Amino acid sequence: MTAADWVYGYQHFLNPALAAGYVDPFFDTTIKGADNYSNVDVSSSSAIDSFISGLGLSAPDANTFVIKLQHPAAFFKWVVTLWVAVPIRKDVVEQAAGGTFPSSDTTKPLKWAQSANTIIGNGPYKISEIVSKDHVTLVPNTGYWGGAPHLQKIVENFIEDANTAFAKYQTGDLDMMTVPLADVDVVRNDPVLSKQAKVYPKLTTFWMTFNAQKTPFNNADVRMAFSKSIDRDKLNKQVQHDIQQSILSFIPKGMAGYDTSDKSQSFDATAAKALLTKAGVTAAQLNKFTLLTRNTTRNKTLNQFIIDQWNTNLGLSMQLEVIDSKTVTSRIRKGQFDIYGPDGWGADYPDQQDWYDIFFKNSCHSLNWGCVDLPGYDTLVQKADGELDQNARNKDYNTAQKQLIDSAAVAFIFQDYEYNLIKPYVGNLTITAGDDQSLPGNFYWHDAYITTH
Amino acid sequence: MAVIAGRPKRGALLPSRLTDATNSRIGSLVLYVIRRLLWMIPVVFFVIVITFILMHSAAGSPWDKSGGRQLSQVIVDNLNKKYGLDKPVFQQFLLYIWNVLHFDFGLSYQYQGKSVVELIGGGWPYTATIGTLAFLLIVPIGVGLGVLAALRQNTRVDYATVGFATFSASFPNFVIGSLMIVFFSVLLYKWTGGQFFLPAGGWGLDDHLIMPAVTLALLPIAYTARLTRASTLETIRQDYIRTAWAKGLSERLVVIRHVLKNSLIPVVTTLGPTFAFLVTGSVIVETVFSIPGIGRAFVVAVTSRDYPMILGTTVLFSIIIAAANLVVDVLYVFIDPRVRLT
Numbered sequence A: 001m002t003a004a005d006w007v008y009g010y011q012h013f014l015n016p017a018l019a020a021g022y023v024d025p026f027f028d029t030t031i032k033g034a035d036n037y038s039n040v041d042v043s044s045s046s047a048i049d050s051f052i053s054g055l056g057l058s059a060p061d062a063n064t065f066v067i068k069l070q071h072p073a074a075f076f077k078w079v080v081t082l083w084v085a086v087p088i089r090k091d092v093v094e095q096a097a098g099g100t101f102p103s104s105d106t107t108k109p110l111k112w113a114q115s116a117n118t119i120i121g122n123g124p125y126k127i128s129e130i131v132s133k134d135h136v137t138l139v140p141n142t143g144y145w146g147g148a149p150h151l152q153k154i155v156e157n158f159i160e161d162a163n164t165a166f167a168k169y170q171t172g173d174l175d176m177m178t179v180p181l182a183d184v185d186v187v188r189n190d191p192v193l194s195k196q197a198k199v200y201p202k203l204t205t206f207w208m209t210f211n212a213q214k215t216p217f218n219n220a221d222v223r224m225a226f227s228k229s230i231d232r233d234k235l236n237k238q239v240q241h242d243i244q245q246s247i248l249s250f251i252p253k254g255m256a257g258y259d260t261s262d263k264s265q266s267f268d269a270t271a272a273k274a275l276l277t278k279a280g281v282t283a284a285q286l287n288k289f290t291l292l293t294r295n296t297t298r299n300k301t302l303n304q305f306i307i308d309q310w311n312t313n314l315g316l317s318m319q320l321e322v323i324d325s326k327t328v329t330s331r332i333r334k335g336q337f338d339i340y341g342p343d344g345w346g347a348d349y350p351d352q353q354d355w356y357d358i359f360f361k362n363s364c365h366s367l368n369w370g371c372v373d374l375p376g377y378d379t380l381v382q383k384a385d386g387e388l389d390q391n392a393r394n395k396d397y398n399t400a401q402k403q404l405i406d407s408a409a410v411a412f413i414f415q416d417y418e419y420n421l422i423k424p425y426v427g428n429l430t431i432t433a434g435d436d437q438s439l440p441g442n443f444y445w446h447d448a449y450i451t452t453h
Numbered sequence B: 001m002a003v004i005a006g007r008p009k010r011g012a013l014l015p016s017r018l019t020d021a022t023n024s025r026i027g028s029l030v031l032y033v034i035r036r037l038l039w040m041i042p043v044v045f046f047v048i049v050i051t052f053i054l055m056h057s058a059a060g061s062p063w064d065k066s067g068g069r070q071l072s073q074v075i076v077d078n079l080n081k082k083y084g085l086d087k088p089v090f091q092q093f094l095l096y097i098w099n100v101l102h103f104d105f106g107l108s109y110q111y112q113g114k115s116v117v118e119l120i121g122g123g124w125p126y127t128a129t130i131g132t133l134a135f136l137l138i139v140p141i142g143v144g145l146g147v148l149a150a151l152r153q154n155t156r157v158d159y160a161t162v163g164f165a166t167f168s169a170s171f172p173n174f175v176i177g178s179l180m181i182v183f184f185s186v187l188l189y190k191w192t193g194g195q196f197f198l199p200a201g202g203w204g205l206d207d208h209l210i211m212p213a214v215t216l217a218l219l220p221i222a223y224t225a226r227l228t229r230a231s232t233l234e235t236i237r238q239d240y241i242r243t244a245w246a247k248g249l250s251e252r253l254v255v256i257r258h259v260l261k262n263s264l265i266p267v268v269t270t271l272g273p274t275f276a277f278l279v280t281g282s283v284i285v286e287t288v289f290s291i292p293g294i295g296r297a298f299v300v301a302v303t304s305r306d307y308p309m310i311l312g313t314t315v316l317f318s319i320i321i322a323a324a325n326l327v328v329d330v331l332y333v334f335i336d337p338r339v340r341l342t
Helices: A003-013 A034-039 A045-053 A090-097 A108-114 A162-170 A181-189 A220-228 A232-238 A269-279 A297-314 A325-333 A353-359 A377-386 A390-406 B016-023 B025-057 B073-082 B089-101 B116-151 B156-170 B173-191 B207-235 B239-246 B251-279 B283-288 B294-303 B307-335
Strands: A057-061 A064-067 A125-131 A135-140 A154-157 A176-178 A197-210 A290-294 A319-323 A339-346 A410-422
Touching: A003 A057, A003 A064, A003 A090, A090 A108, A162 A176, A162 A181, A162 B173, A181 A410, A197 A220, A220 A269, A220 A297, A220 A410, A232 A297, A232 A410, A269 A297, A290 A297, A290 A325, A297 A319, A297 A339, A319 A325, A339 A410, A353 A377, A353 A390, A377 A390, B025 B089, B025 B307, B116 B156, B116 B207, B116 B251, B116 B283, B116 B294, B116 B307, B156 B207, B173 B207, B173 B283, B207 B251, B207 B283, B239 B251, B251 B307, B283 B294, B294 B307
Parallel strands: A290 A319, A290 A339
Antiparallel strands: A057 A064, A125 A135, A135 A154, A176 A410, A197 A339, A197 A410
């Protein structure tokens, strides 16, 4: 591997014709020349070539990869750790494609990633087998810079039904798994399994979104009344088997910016009712609204509890609206909802810059589903994004977080935790707070080993 | 010589060798099969039309995500260009038909870079294996139990059979599948210290097949048993059966030669669609037992609006169902001498 492979890897995913999902907004707003990404004519190879050759990417020698940015970006050190930012060997891509291809070709450049023989990387393990929708087998990469890992084989199974995975774990077919919520108490009450359980936080926060373009949810007092009428601890105990962590703020535990000092959204049914009275909103006005819910078991259970809280604590009789997931997304994109949830965010990388742009004005109908009006917020966050001094950044982000909490832009509910079972013979496995991608980011597999058992 | 006006006699326009063939029973059967196979073309065409309209009417785009950062408009536009979704729907339809005529079913949206043919070709062997195994259980067990129950009507055997059929038909297969996993995998593993148990899921051409095949077969076994029982009860009360008994024929001869031949006609009618149902996959069984078949792939394709996969699997299912019905119609000729295929 040489620096030229890094340049080719970046040029590969920044080819607009391939429409790679994670390019925007991580790379195209930061790498020099990449801001023209959206104006390239994807049917013209010469236009694509011209765009790619104009990017601030170079390899002055075999060991140096240079990325020029168009503005200061303290967070970019994390962006380059994303799984899309990897070296790719041009000769392997072309070999898999059956020869060279024009830059506008949208299918041949993907062939290399379809086969275990050609999907190569630079990590401690390499893929030796891909059985679509069943499993992927990893074996040690003997050329890894940090030395070959201990485990001789890792098989990652795709198991859709968590109960099946639980049964396979109990019969020795799996060495580790995430326990489905319904089985958490079974594990806790089992003398053997309970000793194998590991709980660790995920860098994920969940919240309820109010459509701030609709009256009365454009009124911060109404949003705060709803926020303050959810007993989050009861939700955690009764619905989430006491695994998740109640939260009243935006940034989750495990990241810079985690701050629990602002308790404006804390549960207080009396104060919540007073806020509704202050806003001059009656139960009859609110009862016509619904809580839009994706039709998964977890969402339905959670939302049933939350709507019961609102109905009980605010004296309402609101209803759930359960719809298939794609339809929900198409509706929230168009602003066709009253309240939607649980919505949330999982860190792509542990920098606050990845979080705060969600509530930008221009993210309305994109991630800022509620389109809440936050005066001065965008300018403050953009200032923090461009700062190089981490303390100054933290201060600005913290002010922005306070604005989100105090205006009840959304009602923060809980931080997600993962409840895993790991066999006692799996040794030296380092687990960190999980980011958006469950595997293999959370586990440092290089040093793990299996003891005699 | 009198000339009869009106429609020409069947086969009158065919070459003489074919005309001769139509006069024989096998010849007419061959022509019938060819005609039915040709009829499958408009059937599949209308299935595509209806599926195309329905899937484009469903809200949501293939590029919408259920959570996290949504794709930006420029990436969505480029993806639409890549997959031809930027064209008017009617043009997309014509293009799809044109491609299908060239056996090109397009690329999946979910599994980028993979063709629909590749995905279905990869998943269907799993589904077909489980489905065929389940079918092999249904015929002997379902028919056997049904005949036995009818011949021993109002005895313990009959009650047990009807009880089993009612139980199997009443329990949804995700309950049966999950209970089987708990009993035959988890508990058996504990009781035998890991010496004997069935795998809880996953794929393998070994004991991995037992629980999924049995789970998939239970409902059709119950249905077939009840249908066979009812049909056999009706047949054994016929005069010619009484005659057969009166002639002093053995029970084996009466049952196999006289009763079954007639009582199985309605059963065969249902076995065709049952076979088609089994080999097109059960999303529940494939999910519970973690089998990477096309039953699950079809449902995932629908929920993720993977249009080419939805169309590809629907076309495959319609061909299988049409073919299974054709096989049943042809089987009638051999089972029931009164049936003439025209």
